[in-house]
Amino acid sequence: MYSVDELSTPVPQIINTDHWFSRKEYREPFFVAALLAVTVLHTLSLLSRPESTYLLTTLQAVIYEAFVFNFYYTNLQLSLSAAQKALLDAIPHDVCTVIKQLDLDLEYTLFACCSMCFAQYLPNLDSPHDLYLHHCMHKPDPGGSVCDNALVRRIEGSTPVSWKLIKTFPLQNLHSWIAGLCSCPGIEEHLVASWKKSAPGSRYHDIMKALII
Numbered sequence: 001m002y003s004v005d006e007l008s009t010p011v012p013q014i015i016n017t018d019h020w021f022s023r024k025e026y027r028e029p030f031f032v033a034a035l036l037a038v039t040v041l042h043t044l045s046l047l048s049r050p051e052s053t054y055l056l057t058t059l060q061a062v063i064y065e066a067f068v069f070n071f072y073y074t075n076l077q078l079s080l081s082a083a084q085k086a087l088l089d090a091i092p093h094d095v096c097t098v099i100k101q102l103d104l105d106l107e108y109t110l111f112a113c114c115s116m117c118f119a120q121y122l123p124n125l126d127s128p129h130d131l132y133l134h135h136c137m138h139k140p141d142p143g144g145s146v147c148d149n150a151l152v153r154r155i156e157g158s159t160p161v162s163w164k165l166i167k168t169f170p171l172q173n174l175h176s177w178i179a180g181l182c183s184c185p186g187i188e189e190h191l192v193a194s195w196k197k198s199a200p201g202s203r204y205h206d207i208m209k210a211l212i213i
């Protein structure tokens with residue numbers, strides 16, 4: 001557990017870092033690579049959850065076929081081992097479960113981002129079915145007109161009516177990021193060592209080690 005003092009308030013903020021230190025279940029590298037591929041497509045390329053589910057199901061079928069491939073050529077009876085069955089069953093169908101299993105579910109705030117002027121808007125948590133402004137209110141030029149670019153588009157057939165952001169800007173919670181950084185193995189030793197000053201006359205490799213700070 002690490003406490004991080006808020007700059008604006010003297011009350012320390014406690015961030016639970018237990019999950020960073022819990023022993024992780026071993027997973028085969030190809031299995032982790034497959035889950036990472038889906039995670040990257042979902043988080044960086046904005047692959048939707050239903051499309052991610054389709055990809056996960058396809059990966060499950062591909063891995064199954066890879067397991068049974070040899071049986072076709074060796075005329076052995078087709079049956080998976082218990083370990084192979086367990087691995088196939090362990091492939092989630094929801095990308096959110098994948099992200100949680102990989103311990104990549106970060107704390108962040110998802111801003112709406114205007115695709116024209118890049119102004120950003122916080123979600124309105126008092127309106128869970130309609131979290132974001134529908135149009136940009138920013139004035140790119142002082143005294144000019146409002147941008148008015150669409151921030152969301154309606155999801156067809158949704159009941160109640162729901163909206164999808166056209167462009168997003170996720171911002172990670174700074175405190176949880178610091179807590180994760182401080183949980184890395186050896187980071188405390190590196191932080192302490194960074195304050196050790198070089199001997200006078202020696203070569204400096206970091207501006208923080210200069211004599212005048």
Ligand SMILES: [Zn+2]
Binds near residue numbers: 114
């Ligand atoms: Zn705008």
